[in-house]
Amino acid sequence: FRKALRDKRIDFITASATGISRDGNRVTGVSLDNGETLEAGIVVNAAGPNAGKVAAFAGLELPVEPRKRNVFVFEAREKYADMPLLVDPSGIYVRPEGSVYLTGGAEPEEGDVAPDPKDFDVNWPLFEEVIWPTLATRIPAFEAIKPTRAWVGHYDYNTLDQNGVIGPHPEVENFLFANGFSGHGLQQAPAVGKSIAELVMHGGYRTIDCTAFGYSRVAEGRAFRELNVI
Numbered sequence: 192f193r194k195a196l197r198d199k200r201i202d203f204i205t206a207s208a209t210g211i212s213r214d215g216n217r218v219t220g221v222s223l224d225n226g227e228t229l230e231a232g233i234v235v236n237a238a239g240p241n242a243g244k245v246a247a248f249a250g251l252e253l254p255v256e257p258r259k260r261n262v263f264v265f266e267a268r269e270k271y272a273d274m275p276l277l278v279d280p281s282g283i284y285v286r287p288e289g290s291v292y293l294t295g296g297a298e299p300e301e302g303d304v305a306p307d308p309k310d311f312d313v314n315w316p317l318f319e320e321v322i323w324p325t326l327a328t329r330i331p332a333f334e335a336i337k338p339t340r341a342w343v344g345h346y347d348y349n350t351l352d353q354n355g356v357i358g359p360h361p362e363v364e365n366f367l368f369a370n371g372f373s374g375h376g377l378q379q380a381p382a383v384g385k386s387i388a389e390l391v392m393h394g395g396y397r398t399i400d401c402t403a404f405g406y407s408r409v410a411e412g413r414a415f416r417e418l419n420v421i
């Protein structure tokens with residue numbers, strides 16, 4: 192993708208946005224931590240877990256914050272290569288990944304707040320005390336498993352309804368959101384990218400109408416939930 196974009200003379204700049212300027216109801220530029228300021232006809236907020244902060248640069252409220260999430264890898268004697276992704280009603284999920292299994296989804300609601308941005312420490316007791324017993328109850332063969340690796344990431348968590356916020360701000364129309372995917376943004380990325388590109392190029396959706404994910408529901412406090420996502 193990078194090479195194809197370079198061939199089309201798209202510039203890549205490695206820097207952090209630190210501010211967004213506005214002239215009334217239009218955003219006009221982005222200041223960077225390297226001292227540069229970019230003029231902008233359109234600004235797209237694609238800042239993942241940092242999206243709420245970036246929206247605030249433009250004086251806009253967006254309920255998207257980081258949330259710490261642990262993913263654990265384990266080996267099991269029993270191989271269920273054709274096992275689908277399973278989600279327990281508690282939110283704990285498990286799926287095969289090659290010869291091993293991936294699991295997570297046990298973070299308690301209580302105390303689930305924005306973490307220190309540098310906190311990527313794995314919470315092993317979550318695996319031992321919560322996930323493993325739940326898996327073993329559902330799938331007795333998972334009594335005998337061996338955890339091998341684990342990592343932590345930060346969800347781009349929409350505190351209103353854990354769903355994407357896509358498209359222009361209703362008043363500041365040249366500020367576009369592509370935010371808040373809350374743990375399911377990877378699978379939606381191709382559609383979101385295309386939709387945002389259509390907004391930039393044509394000023395409206397051409398293939399996938401993402402209006403239902405628009406910012407208006409955030410302004411109205413109207414949740415748009417998707418069930419059975421992790």
Ligand SMILES: Cc1cc2nc3c(=O)[nH]c(=O)nc-3n(C[C@H](O)[C@H](O)[C@H](O)COP(=O)(O)OP(=O)(O)OC[C@H]3O[C@@H](n4cnc5c(N)ncnc54)[C@H](O)[C@@H]3O)c2cc1C
Pocket residue numbers: 206207208209237238239240241245260261262343344345346347369370372373374375376377378379
């Ligand atoms: C543990 C974990 C498991 C997940 N599992 C899945 C899954 O199974 N399926 C799925 O669909 N999704 C999953 N997700 C969610 C998915 O990873 C995200 O929804 C997706 O990556 C969001 O993509 P994005 O491009 O919007 O943001 P990101 O991928 O977070 O990218 C945001 C970018 O913005 C940059 N940025 C932030 N602030 C600034 C700034 N001020 N200036 C310049 N740049 C900035 C960041 O450096 C980063 O490069 C998971 C997430 C986690 C944490």
